[in-house]
Amino acid sequence: MTPEERFEHFKRLTAGLAEERRKNRDEDKTLWRDTQRQINELSARILQFGQESQESARRHREADSRLEARIKQLAEESGEADRRLEARIESLVSAISQFLAGPK
Secondary structure (H helix, E strand, C coil): CCHHHHHHHHHHHHHHHHHHHHHHHHHHHHHHHHHHHHHHHHHHHHHHHHHHHHHHHHHHHHHHHHHHHHHHHHHHHHHHHHHHHHHHHHHHHHHHHHHHHCCC
16 A cells, blocks of 8 residues: 555545544534433423422412311301200200199
8 A cells, every 4th residue: 555545545534533523523412402401391390390389289278278267167156056955955954844843
């Protein structure tokens, strides 16, 4: 092989390596961009999920507060109904006692 042939062979080999490096660099850039895009999309989804979770927690707290208020209201109403029932029972027991005692 003559020096010129060797030089041409070396140029072709170097050009092939340079082309392969350029293709790898382009593929790496594309992969990096895709990875960055996926990371950005995932970050946006995580933020959205966090916001939705906070909103859901807020709605649950509000529902819990309403339920607590309703339970207190029902407990008060039940207590009042119990007191009225107790008074009626006392009245009936008293009336029955007087009836059984009869006129003296």
